[in-house]
Amino acid sequence: MADLLAEFERDGKWLSSTKTTANNKLDLSTKTGHVKKLHFLTASPTKLKKITSPATNNTVVNLSNKQLSNQQVNALAKGLKFALTPRRTTSDMFITNIEKGLQQLAPGGKVDYLRHQICNILYKAQPQKPNITPSEKQAIKQLRQDPDIVIAPADIGKATVVLDKDHFHTMVDNLLDDTATYKKINTDPTTKLNRQHKSTLKILHNKFELCTDLYRKQSVSHPQPPYARATVKIHKNPVKTRLLVCSRDTVFYNTAQHLTQVLSPLGKSANSFINDSTDFCSKIRDISNPGPIISYDVVDLFTNVPREEALQALRHRIDKLQQPLNTSLSTDSIISLTSTCINSTYFTWGDEIYEQIHGLPMGSPLSPILTEIYMTVLEDKVLDTAPFKPTCGSKS
Template sequence: MSWSDDECRPSYAAVALSQLCINTTIVTNTTQHHFTNLDYKNFNLDIEKADRLFNAIKTDNVKKLNKLKSVQAPKEIHTNNWLVNFSKTELPSEIKDTLSLGPNHGLPYKNVNLPIDDILSSVELALITKDGITIDKVRSNISQLIGNRLVKHPPKSHCQITSKVKQTIEFLKQNNHLVVTDADKGNISVVMDKTDVEQKYQDILNDSSTYTLISRDPTIEIQKQVNDMISLWQQKKFIDSNSAKNLKTHKSPPPKIYFLSKIHKNNVPLRPIVCTSNYHIQDTRSFVNKIRNTQTPPEHLLVSLDVKSLFTNISTKLAISLISRNWPNLKSHTNINKKEFLAATKLCLDSCYFAYEDKFYQQIFGVAMGSPISPVVANLIGITNQPGLGDTFILIQFIP
């Protein structure tokens, strides 16, 4: 079958669907031809059920195809919802279009030289705590992937990127007084004046009740304390040798701090995040997906609470006291004794430090935003009936 230029050509999906219908009819007729001398009563009932199911699926797929045909890709980027400019500089439309794509957008690079040295060094660093079989397997896979890449895409001396990205890079170089960062919520890019941002950085770091400047990097000292504690756990049979090997760290880099803009609040305050882990909820949608199959016990409500500067207002001494007081309920979840458990918790809570512009800061009160232990401690304090804490938690939303 062929179509003239004036006729409407059906999509490949529509042709395939039509062919599927034809093939199904052929199979059905052939089956009936070979069984003409049998009792068709039950067999025909099965055929009728299959036909009804097929027709229902076919109808549903045709509706989806028609819906997809009516949808067209947008011809331009709408930047209003994905970029906020708090600076005093007017941004050209091309710059807005590029920045509104966000940090997760994949740039159309072609024939890019692989940073092989960086890849191999990063892989080797990640393999330090792994066993020999895992190391050999990962090295083999990485070598094969790099080799295949180099065969298909030989190294070139240049790369190609879109003109808008080039314009944006050049614009930001010429306007180095601008800072582009992420918003605290909504996956939105934020443009601010560098002087305003740095002043807000210093206001946070100069809070002497929360942070203090320290003279040197404490990473090696803390790493040794943690590794010694893990060795002690292994000696006391709290953990096996494989767990101890995986828990120990070597040549760890110091955690760094970064800031997210709270664009939904007045004066755009910043949220400090200490980059130590990936334990976080990305957005409301990821939270809903995470709890989708969670069953709420009878006579319980799942609520959302908003507490101002929650983590930096948590007393670590109170956290240790609550763990000690609730040990009868906690001990069934671990084979580590109370003394070692409290010592490990105290080490984690007292080791909140970070690097910022070649300087090191120690958090002297509260727990770090970004540390895996912080949400656990916050939940423990939140669910405990403590005097004076009742007015701290504000109910802002119910989730049925």
């Protein structure tokens, strides 16, 4: 028995020693990788001037006529996603969800015993300590009840912006009054679009292009219309707003997500695709005759990508694939579903319903990958006819 214990003790020491050595090697490998990346990034003798924006350096930017107290600033500085601890433990939702898995968690008739244990634990649970001071709590209440201000996130960075409500709505209205980009519609098309989309999915299911499980996942039980919210471009002079559209729980959201997953390999197959900063450094490291760096930026990218040309670019990229996409959908079905998703560009702002006239829909999961595909095809056409070829090109 003593020999067995001694053997266990030796094995335990050996395992501990091996684990420590492995961790040290992992730490050394991580540090070495970081040092190499830093060396690549700082290898150029030309140092760029650091450009900072005083507005985005502030956690709270007050653009309103209201004077904020220190407690209000401290509360807002926690960020718009800061979650307050609940005043009491709400066990109703927990119990409702745990009931769904009780049979799997306690097989063999021990469901009542496990339910009793869970209830006992919840009964004895103590309320969490508050994560804000009473003065900050009062400050949040005052800000919520103030009818003259709007609190919105900054477009770039994590700043919280406070504006006069009239000024905020004027900036948003100026955006929506652009008749070349948006127009008002009188009726909510959600019900009609949902009926048409279910019919399309049923046809694909009958043609065995969608399996039963996937077919059910593409439908949304009670779809909601997309809604817009606004962020504030505090880095612009004068300050402007940007509209962002939330498309979760909408008619085409699940289908757009599925198509995005199917089409994701197309976004990484371009010659100019860059994985990360290390990949970028490896591409520019061996340039023997460096020249000037030229950067182009597309204003309002999503709304300026033509839909029909984006669909043509998508078909072009699919036809050029050496390996087929991981889907049972035909190319025509992919194009048809994608067209349906990106041509649904309506959204609500307050009590009004607007439609985006041109470009890809803001907030759709499909818009980023389609933009990447379209810009890649456009880039190839431009570089093929360019009189001067770049030494190295990339997109970000």
